[in-house]
Amino acid sequence: MSRKPYVRPVTAEWIFRHPRYVRYMVREFSCLFIGSWTLLMVWGLKQLAEGRAAWSVFLDVLKTPESVVFHVLALAFAAYHSVTWFRLAPKALPVQRGEDFVADGVISGAHFAVWAVLSAAVLLLAGAF
């Protein structure tokens, strides 16, 4: 009897086979928005370094409807990315105290708390309050 194993092809269909794969791809997709926003900030720094006129061009661009839509989307994706990662944090950073492990909620909760404090500090420095 001869062997002839059949190798089934892997197609892009796997993404839609289960909601977990869609959620994963959305998380991966979020990097496009976060990366684009980072590039926008680099351009903003460059404009700032070039002087007042260049800086006001940057500010005007930020005020366009396209920019507002982009920022809303980028914020949503960044929030999704952060929330999903913080919820996964206990897997990467388990803390053992004695025989038992610290509850997952405590570890992700600590991440969320630091996130909130740092965000508030940034907003405070930016003069939002």
Place this chain on the structure above:
Amino acid sequence: MSERAIELEVLRYNPETDREPAFQRYAITCREEWVVLDALNHIKENVDPTLSYRWSCHMAVCGSCGMMINGEPKLACKAFLREYTGVIRVEPLRHFPVERDLVTVIDDFMEKLKRVRPYLMPKDVKALEAGEYRQTPAQLNRFKQYSMCINCMLCYAACPEYGLIPKYIGPAAIALAHRWNQDSRDGGRAARQPEIAATEGAWECSFVGACSEVCPEHVDPAGAIQQVKIKSTVDWYQEHLMPWLKK
């Protein structure tokens, strides 16, 4: 005991006659408490003796009967028929070549498992008369969940990274390497690192997390892989930036 009619659609492949696999439908009467494996056994005994699949213990210990049930990697002995409606689709585990019907070729996993040295490599080799290697409950808990792995390979079938990049060592092998690395009696981490800290090791993982979701023994391979990444990163920094720390 209640009985009901069900239909199973099983992916069949005969390497001697078929160019590619095709689904075959079986209509049978099942009992309330049956799992998919019972239905397959019923088909093999009463309907079609040519149907091929692996199984052994029928109690989620041996890890032999992993297959795709309605697209999800499951142990056929743990998948109750009453939890499904409509035609139940049964396929061989994804990402493995099909040997025949539901039987897959598992050589790739076996070879990878061997490469990560999933066994005790004692830190201090003791003579037999010196007694056992003792361990506290806390030391045991550090790795216990990973020792529950039954090598069923459901995690490989769930992992899109393994499907797309077959050279990836994969979830179970890394989790088992991590299990021994976490063991207070073991001193084999340096020997395992070249395999699990490599690009084809933990770094191929992009943390889909599906491996942990489908594990029938509630092992968390995704967690093990991220911990390997963190420890390997610390290793790198110690080696390159603080060599005096790594004596």
